[in-house]
Amino acid sequence: MSAVHLDIAGPVATLTLDNPAKLNALTPEMLHDLNGHLNQVESDPAVRVVLLTGNHPKAFCVGADINAWAALSPASFARSWVRDGHRIFDRLARLAKPTIAVLNGHAFGGGLELAAACDIRMMAEGARLALPEASVGVVPGWSGTQRLARLLPEPVLKEMALLGRHIGAERAASLGFVAEVSEDPMATAQEIAANAANLSPRATEITKNMIHAGVGEDAAALIEALGGGLIAGSDDKVEGVSAFREKRAPHFSGQ
Known part of the structure; x- marks a missing residue:
């Protein structure tokens, strides 16, 4: 059964990461399913706005499932894991329709990179952002040093990636990375999506x-x-x- 669900209600499509036992950590199967769902919503003219969220009370997505990549050879890690993830995240970033990441909880590593691929982000008050890759001996691989470098000030990105510091919701909003901090980010995102669906x-x-x-x-x-x-x-x-x-x-x- 897919761990990424697609629900379409009128002009709004909602993609939900559903791997709660691992705080919605991304697996190869989830990346594959996400890509398929993106192709579906891209080709559906009835869909006007896409929301992306996670099924866990405290986590949007804590990154890539370490068990999925820990045993890969250097060549497979670079050619398959990193390149495939990059391709799918780029697919999300370049979707023709507006996209909103609903950060219902923490967004770490690949989860933060996934949120960065959306057009705007809504964030729960207690959620935090982080790039913890160096703590397990790897580097950001799905645009954490590239796309995020356009969205965050360089010192802040270095603070996260080089020093392991977390960024809270209010600071993320003050930096412009998050559009709005909300007690109920999904409700806020749905309201924005309903308005956006009336645009050309x-x-x-x-x-x-x-x-x-x-x-x-x-x-x-x-x-x-x-x-x-x-x-x-x-x-x-x-x-x-x-x-x-x-x-x-x-x-x-x-x-």
Whole structure:
């Protein structure tokens, strides 16, 4: 049975990490299921907003399950575990729809990196953020030194990754990493999602792409996607395709 659940209620899709016995630590199977769910919501035009949370009263996600990677060879660790996780987290970050991480509890290591891949974050008052990788002799592998470096001030990121310090909800909000601290972050996120669902999905998608291009999130592909979308609506594209099919020279109007 999947440990990542997808529930769709009208325009809002909710992804829930459900591995409570291990504080929602991520396994290869969970990463695989998360990727499949992301593909589903991306292709569903009825879904306008995606929420991501964890099924545990005190933990959103405490990172990767150590038992899943501890015995891997250096080559397998780099080629499979790190690269696969990176690919799936990037998939989340580049989803066309707005995403909200609902930090119902602690977000450590890979859990913090997962939250960072969402557009905004809601956080419970008692939750904490941490990058504890050095305490078990490894380094952040799913964008903790890259995407997080764009979202947090460098000294704060070093404080967490190099010194092992935790960041509380109020400080995370003061740094702009968390949009809002709430007694009930899911209720807050659902209210935001309900409002966002009334916005133009095409406008929000393109705006998200433009922002990501500006901050370097898959900039090369986004620039070409935006250009491709623009030219796809032109008269010249229609004429070019028609000429190809009719085996004649095209007559472009520049429109």
